[in-house]
Amino acid sequence: MDLTTIGGQLLGTIPLGDIVLYLTPFNLFMFAGALAFTTLIAISRTETQVEAEFGTLKDKEVKVDLQEFKIRRFLAIVCGLATAGAMITGDLFNFTLFVTLIGIVNIGIVSAVRQVDVLNAAFQYGLIAMMASLPLFGGAAIILASTGTLSLLELVKIPYVTSMMTFGSLLLLMGIIGETGVAPFYATKAEMFRTPGSPFILIIHLSSLLVIVRAIEVLLIINKPF
């Protein structure tokens, strides 16, 4: 199986020493999607929520102050850029690093809301993300040990699949699920969508969706089922 089976056609490569990026319509589409969403976040203003009260006409405005807003927007932009990087990279090493960066930034975005329930969820998500670094880095290391390379362009050329490669790629998938895949569940668990300044939380969903799609491509490239 070659890259064109999943990615459409190979539009070209960007060689940077031994790090080679490859461009297919599949990658470029997700890269552009992540970048477009990041741009939207970078130019957006904070929302103001209005809490209504029964029986009276007193409505209370809930605002996010500028300092907290800036921190959260910055974290969301970093998360978007890391997602875009994970989409375009042609190297399992960089993919792993981008996924861990998304994981760390997600912890920051989730914990930016100063409420006990949300902080509880952030704590539990942080523990899961820390534990997931074992299968993530371990999987990448096992793939490196069993193939001798981490470049996806080189992995495609290997004609055989050993059971160690399959084991390593399954560990890698476990790690990716733990680092970013479960993040939306923890965001939902704490009902973060109703907390003030919540629109930035959507980047968690977008990043976990795009990273999982890309991870499936990586798994297919390593295991070559067809």
Next chain:
Amino acid sequence: MIVPEVVPQLVVSLYPVAIWVGIITGLIGLLGISYQKNDLSVLILTDIVGVAMLIIVAGVATDLAEALILPGLVVELAEIMAISEILISREIRKSKRSRKDLAPTSLSFNMEILETAPVFIAVILIAYGIFLSGFTGGAVAGGGILFYVLSKSARGLPVELFDGLAGVSGIAWVFWIVGFLLFFVGPGFWLLGLMLSAFGLLIKVASKVGLIGMLTREEFKKE
């Protein structure tokens, strides 16, 4: 064969052992987490899983594996710091206490060496650190700055110096990254890239260690 011929067979046969040790260590850590009910203990036990990750990656023992170990270690540290911050701010929310009550008490060093040691040692350390350059040189030069800051003769430096040093550290970090990027984008300029990253890293590490020293000295003043 992926492993080159020069590697002895004994070393190759150790790799499955390393994988097993890593996985078993990780399982022990997870078992501890599943029994534990205290949040702080859970956080500390999670670090065992991180150590197991380092064992599995270190088992590969190539330069690319070493490149995986460094970010792995940094990610572990960053996450454990972020989670402990979350834990602290949650406990503050719960107990309605201010942050000052939970802050660590000031250090009280009463060591004679801090008063009598010649500051000239700091100059030697910094000069040797610049001569070494790179990460090691940064650590040595930073040790020199730390020595100078801790000694009694350097009391009363202005607060603006903190921000200044942090800014210098950031700019030096950019030099390091630019030098690193040059290796990939323009391999012809490898010497320039090497020098940029070596001295960027020197200044960055030295100023970071120096900053730690200054923060410690501020703790001194609290007494």
